[in-house]
Amino acid sequence: MSTDKKVCLGVVAGAHGVRGQVRVKFFTEAPDGVAAYGPVETKDGSRSFGIVFKGVAKGLALCALEGVTDRDEAEALRGTELYVSRERLPEPDEDEDGWYYADLVGLAVIGVDGTRYGRVAAIQNFGAGDLLEISPEGGGATVLMPFTAENAPEVDIEGGKIVIDPPIGTFGDEEGGDEEEEAADE
Template identity: 55%
Template structure:
């Protein structure tokens, strides 16, 4: 799930546009399943803060088609294009498994090497299709490096302590595609 740590909201999806003429919207969903969009209660639209309640939701190939309360025609649906659908972080609860994490909880963690030296800060978590990648902004250079988020490269995740231990690979790439 994408996160917005500055606002305390977690983005569960984004409206991609109208679907049909009766006010339904196409939503790109960032939850594990499209049904997850409706699992946490009313959604806050960002920007603007409008509250949305889902009346109906059906899965489609690239996300979901959703009918929202108060959106009755194509024009109203199209006007919402680009709106992020969010919930407060507290609505998510705790992950079901001990070694599972919400992306929003990883963002902002202090990244340390195995000796405890501070390397930088986790700025984002990306999934380009081959698994999650930590985007770490290095304090020393100000550049970002991408580190695969798996046990070998992130052996310690201490959410309460505000830190994550990372093992930088020799072939870690920075944001310009150069080896770090």
């Protein structure tokens, strides 16, 4: 499973009880989705776990991971992301977004004006919303841009691209600098 595209279903938030159950922040539509697609594995593929959904507590899924039998083992997994192969997931509903974030990685990022910005390196979420991480054409540091319908009006999986209308300043294209300088001069 570690060689194909993977989708993160959740992340272990800590232990629950003394028998090795874990609390999982789930990224699936429903809490039980974290265990709906069979065994999960770590991001690097070094560990795999059978997973059983046990319930919900304080907005987190409670799960039993195969081979994890006590609180210390469960607590040691805190922060571990749980992945499944993209192939195991159902095809997305075309009436809605119609794709998984894993499907976006590697797509070309093109401006509404035709400017080639680079490729999608990842989709990040640090708590305030999803961000497109864009690896620029010609190299350099990646650029983060809010992944909203306004900033990314078109996602074309079959065409291999995302069309963006980046906010001013996203790629160092600051406009309005003269206005700021004029305001400072006054």
